[in-house]
Amino acid sequence: MNGVEGFIYPNEIELQWSVLIVLYPFITGLVAGAFILASLERVFNVEAVKPTYRLALLTALAFLLVAPLPLQIHLGHPERSLEMYLTPHTTSAMAMFGFVYLWYLMVVLVLEIWLDYRREIVLKWRASQGWLRTVYGAMALWSDNISDSALKLDDRIGKTLTVIGIPSAFLLHGYVGFIFGSIKANPWWSTPLMPIVFLFSAITSGVACILLLYFVTCWYRKVTVDMRCVDTVSKYLFYAFVVDFTLEMVDLIQRIYVSDESFRALDFMVHTKLFTSQIVVQILVGTVLPIAMLGVTQLVRMKEAARRAIYVMAGTLTLIGIFAMRWNVVIGGQLFSKSFLGYTSYKMEFATREGLLPSILLMILPFGILWVLIRLLPPWGHDEQPNVKRA
Amino acid sequence: MNQDRRTFLGQTGKLLILSASAALAWEHVLAGTPENAPNYNFKDHWWGMAIDIEKCIGCGTCVRACKTENDVLLEDGNFRTWVERYVVDPADLDHPRVESPSGGYAGFHEREVKDTNLKMFFVPKLCNHCDHSPCVQVCPVGATFESPDGVVLVDKTYCLGCRYCVQACPYGCRFIDRRTETVDKCSLCYHRITKGLTTACCETCPTGARALADLKDPRDPIHAFLRDHKVQVLKPQMATGSKMYYNGLDGSVR
Numbered sequence: 001m002n003g004v005e006g007f008i009y010p011n012e013i014e015l016q017w018s019v020l021i022v023l024y025p026f027i028t029g030l031v032a033g034a035f036i037l038a039s040l041e042r043v044f045n046v047e048a049v050k051p052t053y054r055l056a057l058l059t060a061l062a063f064l065l066v067a068p069l070p071l072q073i074h075l076g077h078p079e080r081s082l083e084m085y086l087t088p089h090t091t092s093a094m095a096m097f098g099f100v101y102l103w104y105l106m107v108v109l110v111l112e113i114w115l116d117y118r119r120e121i122v123l124k125w126r127a128s129q130g131w132l133r134t135v136y137g138a139m140a141l142w143s144d145n146i147s148d149s150a151l152k153l154d155d156r157i158g159k160t161l162t163v164i165g166i167p168s169a170f171l172l173h174g175y176v177g178f179i180f181g182s183i184k185a186n187p188w189w190s191t192p193l194m195p196i197v198f199l200f201s202a203i204t205s206g207v208a209c210i211l212l213l214y215f216v217t218c219w220y221r222k223v224t225v226d227m228r229c230v231d232t233v234s235k236y237l238f239y240a241f242v243v244d245f246t247l248e249m250v251d252l253i254q255r256i257y258v259s260d261e262s263f264r265a266l267d268f269m270v271h272t273k274l275f276t277s278q279i280v281v282q283i284l285v286g287t288v289l290p291i292a293m294l295g296v297t298q299l300v301r302m303k304e305a306a307r308r309a310i311y312v313m314a315g316t317l318t319l320i321g322i323f324a325m326r327w328n329v330v331i332g333g334q335l336f337s338k339s340f341l342g343y344t345s346y347k348m349e350f351a352t353r354e355g356l357l358p359s360i361l362l363m364i365l366p367f368g369i370l371w372v373l374i375r376l377l378p379p380w381g382h383d384e385q386p387n388v389k390r391a
Numbered sequence: 392m393n394q395d396r397r398t399f400l401g402q403t404g405k406l407l408i409l410s411a412s413a414a415l416a417w418e419h420v421l422a423g424t425p426e427n428a429p430n431y432n433f434k435d436h437w438w439g440m441a442i443d444i445e446k447c448i449g450c451g452t453c454v455r456a457c458k459t460e461n462d463v464l465l466e467d468g469n470f471r472t473w474v475e476r477y478v479v480d481p482a483d484l485d486h487p488r489v490e491s492p493s494g495g496y497a498g499f500h501e502r503e504v505k506d507t508n509l510k511m512f513f514v515p516k517l518c519n520h521c522d523h524s525p526c527v528q529v530c531p532v533g534a535t536f537e538s539p540d541g542v543v544l545v546d547k548t549y550c551l552g553c554r555y556c557v558q559a560c561p562y563g564c565r566f567i568d569r570r571t572e573t574v575d576k577c578s579l580c581y582h583r584i585t586k587g588l589t590t591a592c593c594e595t596c597p598t599g600a601r602a603l604a605d606l607k608d609p610r611d612p613i614h615a616f617l618r619d620h621k622v623q624v625l626k627p628q629m630a631t632g633s634k635m636y637y638n639g640l641d642g643s644v645r
Contacts, residue, residue: 008563011468092528
């Protein structure tokens with residue numbers, strides 16, 4: 001059989017989860033990471049990262065809106081997906097996705113953004129004309145009370161929401177890890193560390209994404225990069241990445257040392273089919289190199305321009321590394337037979353429902369949504385105007 | 392045969408009554424509500440299968456019968472049941488040579504084993520109808536479910552086609568039927584067993600290597616089979632509560 005080595009069960013010839021399912025944890029990871037970065041400023045009062053606060057919230061929303069799409073497109077019967085909400089099977093980890101997602105989207109993210117922007121939405125509503133006036137009116141829910149006491153209340157609720165939001169963000173991505181980690185039939189996935197590894201890799205990718213977006217928006221708006229901000233964000237990126245890498249290595253060392261019945265099959269896979277994507281792209285280029293680069297900026301005094309260049313390179317490599325990690329988990333977990341006696345291959349198609357083209361479009365879409373969100377709700381400029389003092 | 396009118400009428404009457412109740416039962420089975428059938432009670436059955444490896448000759452009749460009975464596509468990757476051939480060096484159980492060309496549909500080519508130390512045998516496989524099915528656990532909408540009489544079934548009108556259950560099955564028993572874009576697997580010929588028939592694979596097996604078993608029926612030979620043989624299930628470490636009981640299962644089988 002084409003692409004098959006050794007013995008696989010006859011029904012294993014078809015790979016069940018494609019590149020679309022790789023996008024799903026990657027995108028939700030960016031959401032969770034971006035939100036956690038935003039929370040730093042709000043809850044822990046890390047002033048230095050303030051320039052990224054609103055950008056991070058809007059980015060989280062843009063990616064969260066796209067997060068269910070790869071799943072939806074992948075389903076054999078997308079028209080039945082509503083059944084997951086109406087008749088969820090309570091023992092299924094997947095059935096909980098809808099509820100975790102809705103909680104996070106509607107209760108945490110949308111409400112928090114709305115409360116944070118309410119004053120500006122009302123001001124824009126008052127100032128705008130025509131259809132834009134209707135849009136802003138609707139966004140303000142036709143309530144224009146922006147008195148000091150109302151804004152103070154907004155701020156208090158907003159802060160509470162962020163406090164709820166942090167465990168929610170942890171829940172969102174820890175949960176995505178659980179979807180894989182709870183499959184006992186698959187030794188590549190089945191580890192209690194999976195939710196934690198997913199969580200820290202999510203934080204890492206989200207922080208890297210916001211760092212890069214901040215550079216891009218500064219360049220686009222022709223404003224100087226706030227070095228204190230990018231230094232701090234990069235420091236967090238470094239720490240999160242070190243924790244993430246340590247957890248992955250703990251998992252790896254445990255597997256090598258224990259060498260259970262699946263080890264030989266998995267070890268062979270890492271040395272052959274997954275060598276490039278796992279050892280080269282994920283571990284060397286996408287993890288060790290960016291950690292080393294960020295580590296150097298922590299240890300050695302460097303010029304601003306050099307630091308900026310390193311941050312951009314390290315951020316980009318981080319995103320590549322985390323994407324490779326998602327790929328190796330999702331695709332790698334399907335390349336070996338559950339008989340541990342053989343291997344199959346994944347051949348990505350291009351312009352098919354689950355091919356490369358829809359995946360590229362799905363990765364571009366959140367940036368389009370973010371562009372619209374930034375147009376409607378500019379994340380910058382509000383600091384110059386008189387603002388209510390935060391609780 | 393000497394038969395008086397009274398006996399003839401009596402027997403004809405019984406036959407008519409019996410076939411009427413069978414027809415009624417069949418209606419309920421077709422309607423997906425076998426529990427309403429007057430002569431089939433969920434609570435009286437607990438289905439499984441006894442498989443005797445030493446009797447299997449790898450002819451593939453079960454695979455062909457299953458595909459015909461259940462309208463399973465003939466192409467690769469669509470098997471409700473299949474047969475594997477193992478060639479094992481008894482001193483090296485970790486490296487068996489296994490093959491299952493087209494799931495054993497056309498049987499196996501004769502294989503000359505020159506090394507007389509090697510052992511060769513066939514392993515018929517199908518859904519294990521687990522008591523604690525990982526596939527049932529993960530289905531997000533409950534389209535895969537365990538019937539009260541111990542059969543794992545799929546509601547194809549409800550399945551989303553998310554393929555989570557395919558990932559969760561440790562035995563590789565599930566596949567996607569491309570005609571319906573929903574999951575498919577062995578139903579233990581539920582449409583037959585609720586009518587008092589056996590499964591297509593058991594019906595056609597020429598050596599009696601497979602036998603449908605009703606573990607709640609005290610007269611079922613399964614009890615003697617389990618008592619008199621060293622019986623094992625596949626991948627017991629998965630703790631799935633499999634109800635496919637193998638006699639003569641070699642340690643090399645996965």
